[in-house]
Amino acid sequence: MARYQGLGVDIKVLLEKLKSSMEKQGYKIERVLTGETSFLIEYKKGGMLAAKETLSVKGVPDDFVVSGVREDNQEAWFIIEDAILASAKNPQAFKSHTEQIPAPPTPPQPAAPVMPPQTAPPPPAPKPAQPLPTNCSRCGAPITVTQEDLIFTCRYCGFTMTVASREELKAHSMLENRLLSQQAVDAARKYMDKGIFRVGVSKDAQIIDVKLRYVPFWVCQATTNTFLKGVAGTGVMGEIHQAQEAVSDKRSSGLAKFGKLILAGAKAYAETQQKDKSPRHVSYSFSNTYIWPTLARRTMISEINYYDVPAARKIPFDVGKVPQDAEFLNIELNEEEAKAKIRTEIEAKERLIASGKVDTLETCSVNVTLGEAELVHAPVWFVHYTLKGENYVIAVDGCEGKVLGGGRPLFSIG
Ligand SMILES: [Zn+2]
Incomplete structure (x- = not known):
């Protein structure tokens, strides 16, 4: 009842x-x-x-x-x-x-026979490992929570809870999908024809599946203060740094040999210029503000190179705005883990900026202050296709229609 x-x-x-x-x-x-x-x-x-x-x-x-x-x-x-x-x-x-709490039992009648004095109840036994919830605690719908899910959203009523504590997570936003599947395919085809592929590739590509998934991100506002000391003044050293960065970048490993030649050339040039310019020791400090997203999943989604949350389009999470046939990914990274990851990523970015300000970076200290992290579910279209017997996927942002990356062989998303 x-x-x-x-x-x-x-x-x-x-x-x-x-x-x-x-x-x-x-x-x-x-x-x-x-x-x-x-x-x-x-x-x-x-x-x-x-x-x-x-x-x-x-x-x-x-x-x-x-x-x-x-x-x-x-x-x-x-x-x-x-x-x-x-x-x-x-x-x-x-x-x-x-x-619903069952009604309390009726209090004993004062006229009841005298009971022996009650001893204090024994302390509660330590709780056994909590079983995973099988029903939504708001609407009661049957739900399937896996060991990996730290935060779960009910697909029926939108209730979002932390699995361990069963507490509601209030800071949950979403972005609305504005793309039709055909528009996602068109964006993917355009992408195939430029950049890493060659013109005309999309003619031979066979689209085999187009799937909308809601991908979770932790988003955090961050402010930074970075203090650096280094050597500046030669000017040409900056070019050497750039050349070094290009060479050490994994993506250009195919060019390593060529890069070394450039580097040697730049150094030789720098030495001839150095005579006229005296390097000086400098120190700078600068600060930045970021809205920094990070994927709330354990495994990388290699198709998403970079995601910039269009903050102006964020709305409070509304399960009614998630299409029924879209796949919904739950959260495998808790807020603390996400913040640690964001901190590391921002520190690396700040160091990169610092090294661009001097020719030689001697010391650099980065101070990152993070705000509250917010959970945002963003619509991403995954366009699966085959080309000459190989499978590929391209990810397209469903909010603004930007290609997020992809083109490489499929990994398992599950
Ligand atoms: Zn529910």
């Missing part, structure tokens, strides 16, 4: 909604009895031999009771509570029967 208060549910509306969703779920309704403030449904699920069951609802819009449904019949409870929510004028007041 469960009691629902303050919802403003018209019992007749509830009956109609309940009947139609039960029928949709394969229940056979045998009989319906209605009263002024109540109704009763006799139903069956399964073949001829299935047992007949009864559920009844009785009360007024702001206080009614559902009874007759077995506590372990999760599916029936889910359908009922879904119909209640759908007919409620005040759905915020909704509490699932799973979170």
